[in-house]
Amino acid sequence: MFRINENYLKLPGSYLFSTVGKKSKAYMDAHPDKKVIKLGIGDVTLPLSPTIIAAIHKATDEMAHKETFKGYAPDLGYEFLRSAISKEYAGRGAEIAIDEIFISDGAKSDSGNIGDIFADDTKIAVCDPVYPVYVDANAMSGRTGDYNPETQRWSSVIYMPCVSENGFAPEIPDEVPDVIYLCFPNNPTGSTITKSELQKWVDYANDNKAVIVYDAAYEAYISEDDVPHSIYECDGALTCAIEMRSFSKNAGFTGTRLGFTVVPKALKAGDVSVNSLWARRHGTKFNGAPYIIQRAGEAVYSPEGQKEISAMVGYYMNNAKIIREGLESAGYTVSGGVNAPYIWLKTPGSMTSWEFFDYLLENANIIGTPGSGFGPSGEGYFRLTAFGTYESTVEAMERIKKL
Numbered sequence: 065m066f067r068i069n070e071n072y073l074k075l076p077g078s079y080l081f082s083t084v085g086k087k088s089k090a091y092m093d094a095h096p097d098k099k100v101i102k103l104g105i106g107d108v109t110l111p112l113s114p115t116i117i118a119a120i121h122k123a124t125d126e127m128a129h130k131e132t133f134k135g136y137a138p139d140l141g142y143e144f145l146r147s148a149i150s151k152e153y154a155g156r157g158a159e160i161a162i163d164e165i166f167i168s169d170g171a172k173s174d175s176g177n178i179g180d181i182f183a184d185d186t187k188i189a190v191c192d193p194v195y196p197v198y199v200d201a202n203a204m205s206g207r208t209g210d211y212n213p214e215t216q217r218w219s220s221v222i223y224m225p226c227v228s229e230n231g232f233a234p235e236i237p238d239e240v241p242d243v244i245y246l247c248f249p250n251n252p253t254g255s256t257i258t259k260s261e262l263q264k265w266v267d268y269a270n271d272n273k274a275v276i277v278y279d280a281a282y283e284a285y286i287s288e289d290d291v292p293h294s295i296y297e298c299d300g301a302l303t304c305a306i307e308m309r310s311f312s313k314n315a316g317f318t319g320t321r322l323g324f325t326v327v328p329k330a331l332k333a334g335d336v337s338v339n340s341l342w343a344r345r346h347g348t349k350f351n352g353a354p355y356i357i358q359r360a361g362e363a364v365y366s367p368e369g370q371k372e373i374s375a376m377v378g379y380y381m382n383n384a385k386i387i388r389e390g391l392e393s394a395g396y397t398v399s400g401g402v403n404a405p406y407i408w409l410k411t412p413g414s415m416t417s418w419e420f421f422d423y424l425l426e427n428a429n430i431i432g433t434p435g436s437g438f439g440p441s442g443e444g445y446f447r448l449t450a451f452g453t454y455e456s457t458v459e460a461m462e463r464i465k466k467l
């Protein structure tokens with residue numbers, strides 16, 4: 065008789081954005097006359113930029129001819145893309161070799177899959193609130209202990225509360241973790257830390273033989289000078305950090321799918337190279353991102369591509385400003401939205417995050433994401449994304465101001 069992975073049965077409810085999607089659809093089906101504005105999941109609304117589209121067309125044409133047709137992509141990624149990424153790191157003072165870069169279909173998959181190479185009894189530490197993939201994926205592998213619906217915490221996870229008192233930045237935990245998940249600029253709070261603060265985490269990880277899984281999916285949104293774009297800007301990060309990056313938010317690839325993970329060769333568990341383990345895992349379970357999309361990724365690094373994507377980021381950051389200022393003038397307490405496309409607001413009065421979700425949907429026809437969906441310390445908070453259109457963002461703020 066077959067048996068299932070019972071760890072899945074311990075998972076509470078459905079994936080956060082599936083729940084938001086289902087609730088929103090139920091409302092829209094029941095009220096087809098309402099113009100609902102979606103500022104929930106961080107999905108982009110601008111089309112791919114001209115240089116990227118041109119690269120996709122060109123690569124598509126190559127696929128139409130015997131001489132230039134491509135079959136399976138190299139499982140770790142095409143050299144042209146890995147080399148463009150390596151050069152970008154060099155521009156930030158980080159020496160990342162081509163064979164330390166693994167091309168994938170996005171940071172979500174990589175951050176969910178990275179746990180495959182760690183021991184079953186690995187103790188993880190996460191920010192609270194946190195992007196739910198890190199915790200759920202570890203729960204699926206049975207490393208998080210038991211879930212307590214009352215505290216909304218897993219018994220074996222080390223939570224690092226990120227609350228207004230600490231500027232939504234994690235503090236070194238009392239118990240030493242094996243794997244530390246950090247995401248900066250942060251999803252969901254939009255907070256960041258300075259390079260010297262990140263350096264403290266790198267030193268701590270090296271001192272304690274822990275590894276940092278660093279999600280830098282939102283680095284393109286950094287506007288302040290002393291905020292690091294990569295953990296490899298810190299000394300010693302090559303021996304303790306894995307970094308994930310995405311093309312979704314900086315270049316609009318949410319529908320085309322492309323990302324990468326850096327696993328430095330200097331990162332070792334005893335004398336075992338973590339880079340080789342990830343190469344083994346990636347080569348076995350992943351057949352390479354599509355050639356056409358990797359060419360599109362390469363175009364992102366061209367001078368024209370860089371100009372276009374920075375205009376795209378500027379467009380979304382203008383939305384972020386509109387949301388921040390709009391909410392502040394409506395009397396909300398707001399953070400984020402300066403180095404990140406997410407705005408984190410305190411729900412009014414004693415409303416819970418889900419109560420505010422319903423309130424905003426029913427009274428302003430706006431969809432956002434309840435903070436408690438990201439973890440217990442997110443209760444009483446709410447996340448809005450700057451990835452809507454300019455017009456819908458302006459309208460959303462007008463509706464909120466009228467509430």
Ligand code: MLT
Pocket residue numbers: 104105106107172195251
């Ligand atoms: C989010 O809204 O948190 C993200 O868009 C989800 C994701 O990138 O998977």
